[in-house]
Amino acid sequence: MVHIVGAGCGAPDLITLRGKRLLEEADVIIYAGSLVNRELLDYAKEGCEIHDSAKMTLEETVTVMDAAEKAGKTTVRLHTGDPSLYGAIGEQMRELNRLGIEYDITPGVSSFAGAAAALKTEYTLPDVSQTVIISRAAGRTPVPEKESLSALAAHGATMVLFLSAGLLDKVTEELTAGGYSLDTPAAIVYKASWDDEKVCRCTVGTLKQTAEENGITKTALITVGQFLESEFTRSKLYDPGFSTEYREATK
Ligand code: SAH
Numbered sequence: 001m002v003h004i005v006g007a008g009c010g011a012p013d014l015i016t017l018r019g020k021r022l023l024e025e026a027d028v029i030i031y032a033g034s035l036v037n038r039e040l041l042d043y044a045k046e047g048c049e050i051h052d053s054a055k056m057t058l059e060e061t062v063t064v065m066d067a068a069e070k071a072g073k074t075t076v077r078l079h080t081g082d083p084s085l086y087g088a089i090g091e092q093m094r095e096l097n098r099l100g101i102e103y104d105i106t107p108g109v110s111s112f113a114g115a116a117a118a119l120k121t122e123y124t125l126p127d128v129s130q131t132v133i134i135s136r137a138a139g140r141t142p143v144p145e146k147e148s149l150s151a152l153a154a155h156g157a158t159m160v161l162f163l164s165a166g167l168l169d170k171v172t173e174e175l176t177a178g179g180y181s182l183d184t185p186a187a188i189v190y191k192a193s194w195d196d197e198k199v200c201r202c203t204v205g206t207l208k209q210t211a212e213e214n215g216i217t218k219t220a221l222i223t224v225g226q227f228l229e230s231e232f233t234r235s236k237l238y239d240p241g242f243s244t245e246y247r248e249a250t251k
Pocket of ligand 1: 189
């Protein structure tokens, strides 16, 4: 059995209770060494076989899982954040299906949630934005044409960009082409929830300069939108004049 586990975005105590239990029980752990906090490996039992997938190809990780399976062992494949976002688990599951190896998935705290916590903000403010667009700038990995940042920017919604910290000239160019002004609030969140976390508030026009001044080239999210500083109306949910399934309006 293979357990695909979300490690959370950095701080080791952000892993779920289930994820921690699976790590403690695993005979083999394959972790994404480029981003997963190594402190999580302290949960591994004595004698657990540990591999860093940052140095391996898909074929090599699948070979390790296949050998473990044949020996009746349990494998944890530990991915950063939540495995469903930019985790390359799709291709891995396709191989496991092909080999008839059973697997399940344990979600994790994605860095987009870690970044909101670091910023102490809510992405979905009433009357400001009720939509979060999660995307990335096209780099060595292409992005479908209809999902270009300029096309997505046209919504004026909250945007969270992964894997884009090295492409900030292009990000500013595309966001402005799509309709954001250069002075739209933005923030770069570096290593959310790690000890060396950095939160840099700026604007769409100063993204590149801000990253350079703070020495940030990777492991960062770019967030964009009025949620970062808007005046906003209060939510209906906790409004005394609004009835819900659980509470009668009181005025
Ligand atoms: N599955 C992960 C994302 C993996 S892709 C998740 O859910 O978070 C790797 C990218 O995620 C990095 O390039 C960076 O953009 C972002 N990232 C991962 N951890 C981060 C963190 N702690 N702080 C900010 N960005 C992070």
